[in-house]
Amino acid sequence: MSAISIGQAVVLGVVEGVTEFLPVSSTGHLKITEGLMGIPVGDKAVVAFTAVIQVGAIAAVLVYFFKDITRIVSAWGRGLVHRDQRDQHDYRFAWWVVYATVPIVVVGLAAKPLIEGSLASLWVVAGSLIVGSGLMWAADRVGRHTRGEGDTTFKDAMLVGSSQILALLFPGFSRSGATMSTALVLDLDRVAATRLSFFLGIPALTGAGIYELKDAVGAGADAAPLIVGTAVSFAVAYASIAWLLKFVAKHTFNAFVVYRLVIGSLLLALLGAGVLHA
Numbered sequence: 001m002s003a004i005s006i007g008q009a010v011v012l013g014v015v016e017g018v019t020e021f022l023p024v025s026s027t028g029h030l031k032i033t034e035g036l037m038g039i040p041v042g043d044k045a046v047v048a049f050t051a052v053i054q055v056g057a058i059a060a061v062l063v064y065f066f067k068d069i070t071r072i073v074s075a076w077g078r079g080l081v082h083r084d085q086r087d088q089h090d091y092r093f094a095w096w097v098v099y100a101t102v103p104i105v106v107v108g109l110a111a112k113p114l115i116e117g118s119l120a121s122l123w124v125v126a127g128s129l130i131v132g133s134g135l136m137w138a139a140d141r142v143g144r145h146t147r148g149e150g151d152t153t154f155k156d157a158m159l160v161g162s163s164q165i166l167a168l169l170f171p172g173f174s175r176s177g178a179t180m181s182t183a184l185v186l187d188l189d190r191v192a193a194t195r196l197s198f199f200l201g202i203p204a205l206t207g208a209g210i211y212e213l214k215d216a217v218g219a220g221a222d223a224a225p226l227i228v229g230t231a232v233s234f235a236v237a238y239a240s241i242a243w244l245l246k247f248v249a250k251h252t253f254n255a256f257v258v259y260r261l262v263i264g265s266l267l268l269a270l271l272g273a274g275v276l277h278a
Helices: 006-019 026-036 044-064 066-081 089-110 122-142 154-162 164-169 175-185 190-218 223-248 254-273
Strands: none
Touching: 006 026, 006 044, 006 223, 026 044, 026 122, 026 254, 044 066, 044 190, 044 223, 066 089, 089 154, 089 164, 089 190, 122 175, 122 254, 154 164, 154 175, 154 190, 164 175, 164 190, 175 190, 190 223
C-alpha cells in the first residue's frame, strides 16, 4: 500500500472523532473518505490504522467521563474486597460491562477474515447505513423513554453490548447506532441510551485498537500518521461527545436517520457511477 500521509491522517482523524460516537457509522465514513482519497479500504494496514486511531476517540470518553468511570471502578474495587458492597449498582454495572464485551470479542476474533475481507466492501457500508437508519427510526418511536441510567439491568447491558456485533459485521451499521437503538427499544431514555453506548464501547474499541496496533505497524503504517490521526481524533471526539449529550437531551434521532439515508443513497450512486470502487 502507499503509506498514509500526515495530511490524510489528519483528515481521517477528524472523520473518526466526529463520527465515532454519533449514530452515523464511523467505519462507514472512514471507508468513504479513504475511497475518495484513493486509499485502498481493504488493505490490512488501512483497516488496522482506522482501528488504532479509534483509541484517540476512546481516550476522549475516558477523559470526559473520568468522574463516572472513577466512581464505577472504585465501587467495583470495594465490592471485590467487601461482600456487603456488592449490592451497589455501580459494582454490578462494572461487571455487566465486562460480560457485555465478551460476545463482540468472540465474534470479532472468529470472523476477522470476513470483517477485513468481503464485509469491508463499500456496497455493504451503503446498505448498512440505509437499513440501520430504518431500525433507528423505528426504535426511537417504539421505545417509551421511561427508564433512566439508574434503571439499567444485566439484561439491558448484555443486549446492548451484543448489538455491537451488527456494526462489527456490517460496517456502516454504526456501533453507536446499534447500541442506542437497542437501548431505546428497551425503553431507556435517549440520554441514558447514549451514555450506556459510551460505557459499553470503551473496552471493545480500546481492545480492538491495541490488538490491531502490531498489524498497523507491521503492514506498513508509519508511526507518525498513527500518532497524528489518534491525537486529532481525541480532540475532535471530545467536542463531539459534549455536543451529542446536549443534543439528545432535547431532540429525537430523526436528524441522524435522514443524514444516514442521504449518505447511504449518495454512496450507492457513486458506486453505481464508478466514481468509487467497492
